[in-house]
Amino acid sequence: MATTYTIPVGPVHVGLKEPVTAWLELDGERIVSARVRPGAIHRGIEFMARERNPIQVIYLSERICGICSFSHVLCFIRAIEDLASLSVPVRAQYIRTLVLELERIHSHLLWAGVACYTIGFDSAFHLGMQMRERVMDVLELLSGNRVNYGVATFGGVRWDVTPELAKAVRETIRYYRREFAPFREIVMEDPVAQARMRNVGVLTRDDAVRYSATGPTARASGLRVDIRQSSPYEAYADIPVEPIVPQDYFDTARGDVLDRFAVRVLEVYQALDIMEKVLDGLPEGPFLAEPNLNKVLASLKKAEGTGWGIIEAPRGDDTHIVRLKGGEDNVCWWKVRAPTYANAVSWPVMFQGNELADAPLIINSIDPCISCMERMMVTDGSNAGIVTKEDLLKRCRQKTFDLKAGKFPGGFNGFKGETKR
């Protein structure tokens, strides 16, 4: 007799930060196979972009992701700059690189903290969150905002790096060099944390290639992939970046959650080095090619073509493709491929043979961003029809009335007698 049974983890689950469902087939506590079903948080951002001009879409793209907001903005802006052949001053390229690396630190620290929280190591979680405050403060100093910075614009950046700001960034670099080591040691040398993360959620090198993993997920499996090295953009052309892979630092790349942790921790140190080089080499000059927004808008209205932007976001490769039509104000179409989309495909492989209790850790180990990933919905068309906002409101009210009157949808008739007061 078959002894497997299926349980869902998600879409709403204490261990998950964003809604995604993993249907796990279990034999006892062991996961035999898994099926991942996204689809709970599609927002239709591309559709909204078609009613907006490129300048407005900058701020829309910022809201694709709350953590790597600058990566998406920059990716979109680079796509537009690609199609309209706009040039960017060198100083602006350096500032963009600086913000990208600050964002990488902020994203990796957040992830490291949350990973500790997922394994129940709350003191390390608080330590991680406390350290993250520092980079958030610098980002606020730079842009006036803690998350959606609004720093980049077509042909440059909107705010300069002043000498005081450069000083604050340098101080932050010193702070992390000093303070980050204890956090790393507390987690990575802790026997319990090691037991929870070692050989859990393994993605072998071959599987990482087969399922096109990107970013830290791929690097933790031993693949030397990093767009900052293979196709440098902005200031990475001047600042060489070596992909961080575990086999260079430890004996071998196992591709488990601890390796993913190590890769991200080491990338924080790498980001500190890059930031230092950016500040050392920050060239003088303008930071915005064309400060007159009207001229920018007019030139984008004339522009026609398809542009690409591909960058290394903290979670992996982020790709934006944009099309503008000559003579039209608004974006014609826009395609976003967030890194989670590539990494989520490997989930079922990672789940195999692990225990149910590790499922949230495995899901979180690729640093998923489900709302960035869900870019389209497919229906079979059998219930085709348009529901307006008014309809939805009416249906919602009707449902409340029905529930109040004791009519439950789906054949469920309430708790007979016992819990009714």
Next chain:
Amino acid sequence: MITRILPQLWRQFCSRVVTNIFPAAHMPPSLTEALSDPSSPPNPPVPVGGRFRGRLHYDRSKCIGCRLCVKVCPANATDYQAAEKKIVIHNDRCCFCAQCTEICPVKCLTMSETYMISSYARKETIVTDSGPLSAEPKA
């Protein structure tokens, strides 16, 4: 790893608080009463500064009604009033990107430092005129 975490714990114990201080040390029995009690003012929020972007400040008399701010607003927060050739700003929609302040040719839009903008009445979140710039009270 007790040897690693103990010094950290000790430092946490002695160092200053990291986050912003709560308005009150304990939840008072009545929040509204406690807030309006002049004898024990709540802990003030941390000051903002630098490039902080808060509620929009709109100098209506300077506005020339060119509608450029409406054109770049990503959140459709600026509303053009054709009759008066002026705008109003719906702060509940504004995403504080400051794009309108950059494009405005007469610079009658600026970002203030006010951030306590939630309100029970939707009308209170609409900026129609905040007067000339110097009259702006700091939050």
